[in-house]
Amino acid sequence: MTSRTFKLAVVSAGASDPSSTRLLADRIATGVSRRAGQRGHQVAVTVIELRPLAAEIATAITSQLLGPKLTEAAETLAAADGIVVSAPVYKAGPSGLFTSFFQVLDNDLLIAKPVVLAATAGTSRHALVVDEQLRGLFAFLRTLTAPTSLFAAPEDWGDPALTQRIDRAGVELVLLMEADLAGAVREESWGSYSHQLGGHTPDVEIDLDSDLMRLAAGGSLG
Secondary structure, eight states: OOOOOOEEEEEEESSSSSSSHHHHHHHHHHHHHHHHHHHTTTEEEEEESSSGHHHHHHHHHHHOOHHHHHHHHHHHHHHHHHHEEEEEETEEOOOOOHHHHHHHSSSSTTTTTEEEEEOOOSSGGGGGGGIIIHHHHHHTTTTTEOOOOOOEEEGGTHHHHHHHHHHHHHHHHHHHHHHHHHHHHHHHTTGGGGOOGGGSSSOOOOOOHHHHHHTTTTTTOO
């Protein structure tokens, strides 16, 4: 097996410092690095903290323009061989900061990228958010999500089961990075996708004087 250096991007949407969301992300990144090392690889980790990007994310939502820090974050994700995302959960859903960040990215940025999904919350009542909501979001972005997702409530931090799941997710991500499906997709079938700049469909000219548009406006065909 050829030794490689994988680029791992870690996205943390923790709102506090220190943050349990970042702690979980760091544990996963450490697990990925350890497992990669056992297979003769190295891992270069870059962390993207979303809290300092909040203002640029809000601007991007309303203007479609990415600021310099947000552009740098997008470039980091584009260059990554694998990604770990970690979101805090509030009121049965991932934080708005987390979802807004991925909503302003180009729809094609993460095609076939391998991703480990993770979330933290103050209660285990939110445990299903990772698979019910995060997995759907990253399916829309056409990523390859690892089979094992991670969730940690306060009572989970000392549970050996969490460590076992982190280790399993690390193995899965390393194997997916080794496969380099994202690179193969870009080389073999990139042109077959309907690319949408900035996550939005291109502007098209609409004939406002057509029969269909007159009907939509409450008019008649007579």
